[in-house]
Amino acid sequence: MSDAERIVIVGASLTGARAAEGARDAGFEGEILLIGDEPELPYERPPLSKDYLQGKRDDLSWVHEESFYADNRVELRTSTFVSGIDPSARTVLIEGSDPEPYDRLLLATGAEPRRIDIPGADLDGVHYLRTVADSAKLRDLFGEGARVVVVGAGWIGSEVAASAREKGCEVTVVEPQEVPLEKVLGTEIGAVYRDVHLEHGVDFKGGTGVEAFLGDGKVEKVRTTAGEVEADLVVVGIGVVPRTGLAEMAGLGLNNGVPVDAGLRTEAEGIYAAGDIANQFHAFYGERIRVEHWANARRQGFAAGRSMAGAEVVYDDLPYFYSDQYDVGMEYVGYATDWDEVVIRGDKEAREFIAFWLKDGRIQAGMNVNIWDVSDTIGELIKSGEPVDLAALADPETELATLAD
Template sequence: MSEPQRIVIIGGGLAGAGAAAALRERGYPGEVLLFGADAHRPYELPALSKGLLIGDAEEPDWVRDQNFYTEHDVALHLGTRVTRIELGARLVLDAAGGEHRYDRLLLATGSKPRSLPVRGADLTGIHTLRTLDDALALRAAFAKADRVVIVGSGWIGSEAAAAARKHGAEVTVVGMETTPLESVLGPEVGGVFRDLHTEQGVRWRLGTSVADFVGDEGAVTGVRLTDGSVLEADVVLVAVGAAPETGLAHAAGLDLSEDGGVCVDAFLRTAAPDIYAAGDVASQFHPKYDRRIRVEHWANAKNQGEHAAANMLGDHEPYQRAPYFFSDQYDLGCEYRGLANLDTDRLVVRGDLAGREFLAFWLNENRVTAAMNVNIWDSGDALKHLVDTGTPVTDDQLLQGDLSAIA
């Protein structure tokens, strides 16, 4: 593989900006063009639903400081929407009419919040949370709200519920699952989060969904559920997941997967010559799992962006990291590593579920497929080792043994 003269990156989030930084850190001397639709310089997303939304932080975590891009000769095109990719001509076209040739191209377009296709969805006071501006607007709304309804009982919905309670609002969470986070953690561990929020005053309307939104003079006043009941609301957050931003890829004729992402191989390459994808938008054939997976968490965006940069410069290494994410809600902090199949994996818990200090392991054939630490911070390396290596273990080892000694 000859060294490219120009690398174009579409997407100004963590994956794209991390890739640009990694190119320079590896000594790449050619041109680097980074296009981001957001007007802000690249930032990380976790703080948007945590410290920034609560009010503990005034800024997100920036991927690099203000001067990095100029000092490292990264052409940063902020507030610039790419409209088309021409594969044959190796061109990227932007909304201002610019045409930009590429030798290698990285798609890091991320994802966008899913909306609810119901009546009243366009009322003011209904929010989604994906960008810095979204987070600032939602924080201001929480600070003034008496009644907040959050639609969605996943990670964003749960963290936002904690933030809204910190601001003093009454909070009701609506979710289709019977337990919050059930699709990721199962009912037993998900129940820990349900009880935590209940203790903090959050009300739950689970096992139901939204029929429509109720409004007055263009502003939301309530959420009507499918059972006919109406929840009064000054502010509504719709947090029902995200969809990968694949419009450019689809229009260019790139293959999309059943999970909605852009198909890439183990090396993060698409089927089109010299085009890679990383982060939320990438549906990767993962060697560890022997199938395609698409991961929307912070660590995946960070690590895949850097990995794609290396492979664009001639490395030929498969991306094999297991998924990782973290969450903070009230006084609960947790980390999750791996990828459990709740239909087949069994749960082993070490510690105190009720006291919210425990380790949770999901096992398949006595191998740890995923592990989670909750308010326990000295076991991260051991849990990572168990997940990464698939070392056979017994329940007794997990429940009572020295986890760091399991080889």
Template sequence: MAEPQRIVIVGSGLAGASAAGALRDRGYDGELVLIGRETHRPYELPALSKELLLGNAESPHPVHEPDFYESRAVDLRLGVEIAELRLTDRAAVDTNGVAHSYDRLVLATGSTPRTLPVPGADRARPRTLRTVEDSVALRAALVERPEVVVVGAGWIGCEVAAAARSHGAVVTVVDPVDLPLRRVLGPVVGAVFRDLHERNGVRWRLGVGVDGFVPGGVRLADGTEVRGDLVVLGVGAKPNTGPAERAGLAVAEGGVAVDAALRTSHPDVCAVGDIAAHDHPRYGRRVRVEHWANARGQGEHVAGTLLGADEPYSAVPYFFSDQYDLGMEYRGLADAEEDELVVRGDLGSRDFTAFWLREGRVRAAMNVNQWDDGEALQHLVDVQAAVPPEQLRTASLSDLA
């Protein structure tokens, strides 16, 4: 494969900016264009629901230092949105009709918060959290200590609830599932997070969904109402696949289908980050991950693919969360409802490591308020180690690894 003379990256988030950095680090000296619809230089998202929302930071972490784009000859074009891909012409066309030609194209268009299509949504205008403006505006509202309804008990919902309580707001969290984070962590570990939030004053309305928005709050499916001066939605995100789908690129699992090396169904186009439905070599199926580490890792990896390498991207998913005095890291990919749960440590004191096993092999591990065994946990998950449950509970993890 001849080295491309011009690479265009659509999406200036962590995945896209990481791809630009990795291309220059690999010695690519052709034209490199990074296009983003936001007006800010590329930044990382985790702080939006953590330090920034808590008031412990005034801005999110930049992906690169301010002078990176100029010093590395990256043509950064902000406030530009791509509306159409012309695959035959090798052009990405923005909403102003400008065609950005390419030899190779990377799609890193991220995702958009989902909304609730229920009565009253157009009038209520509930908050979502995806951009730095969202986070700053939400923090300004929370410091007024309003009554807050958080719809959704996933990671974003739980982190928003924790931040709101830290500012002294009255918080109710609503979710049709009976426990927070149950789909990811299962009932036993999900109960740890339920109890954590209860101890910090959060009120739960679990097992019932939102049926509509009413003045001053939400109406639930059981007919009751929950008061809230402020409603925040944390009900997931929708991958921004519109231009890819309209161009005829193959889709799967709600995203753009890519092979093990992150190539789409068109040989000149790759996709990374939230939108990439990745044919993962470790799992033998397509996996789409919406976490920080995946965006960075795929962004860095795709640089090699663009320059002719054919190495599969094989990193396991990783994410972290901080809520009140609980910090955690999760590595791997488990079916929390079906896989065997093994707990090392004490759930009650929130000082433990949880393992999920399938057919006796470690599929995922989560350390909670324990920080000494990260490398060992990573290795156990990477190799899907076959370890008896009792050894996981009691043996030295470094020895097991």
């Protein structure tokens, strides 16, 4: 790509800010315009359900220090909503401003919380969590004795429940599956998280649906399939949906997000996508996957920047994410949607263990809980694609790294 050309990035969060860095890293000398509708500098979201939400910190985790943008000649335009794309004119449209031309365009518009569609969903006191503004509002409301009902026990719901307990709230979690995180972790490991929450005083209602939010203007109760629960506020965490409106306007086909190839290119000439919005053909898995996690936004965003700058890119990093709830920290590497076996290495009761999800004797994913510095080795085991000795895998005395040989 010639240095006279211009990269425009829509979405100034982790993916977008890392893409700007990636383009410069690949030697791109042209203009970079990074546009986002939030007022802050690009920041990372994980603290918003953890220590920021608990009031243990007030600062944000910036993707880059403010000086990065000027130093790297990245024009950052915050509080600016992109309302459309004209792929034939190669411009993005901003209300009240002239269209902005691009030679390469990155869609890094991320995802937004899935809205719940039940009676009472519009009542005051029904909240979602995505932005720092959402988190700041919730942390003001989380106080000693506040009755908080969390709908959904995925990662966000589970972390919000833990943070609300840390702030002294009375917390009920309502989840249609029997245990938290059942879809990702299965029932055995999900039960570890259920027990952690129960021990910390959460009223976990598994196998329970939510039927309605009740109240006069403001939520007062949640009607569930197991009866009514009093609520001062509700936090809904039932997953996210990719923000594909612009992609659709640009005429791109959608398939659980915006399909991209291994170099993060969409089907439209000059348009790329990365992060939560992108459904990438993953060279290692040989199929499309869309990953809604921090590490993917960080690394795939960077890779997309490099790709836009003309570097040869095949993004095939394994998915990775982490979660902190109370004193239980974990990291998860890999991607397992179905498995025939879960092998535990270590002490599940003491919450110091590694769980492996296997199919046909091969490790698909691994999760280390309160054990550190092993995720790279787990990744190597997964990438080797070799069957492993199950007894050795379960035995903490056998060095993990030797199994990768």
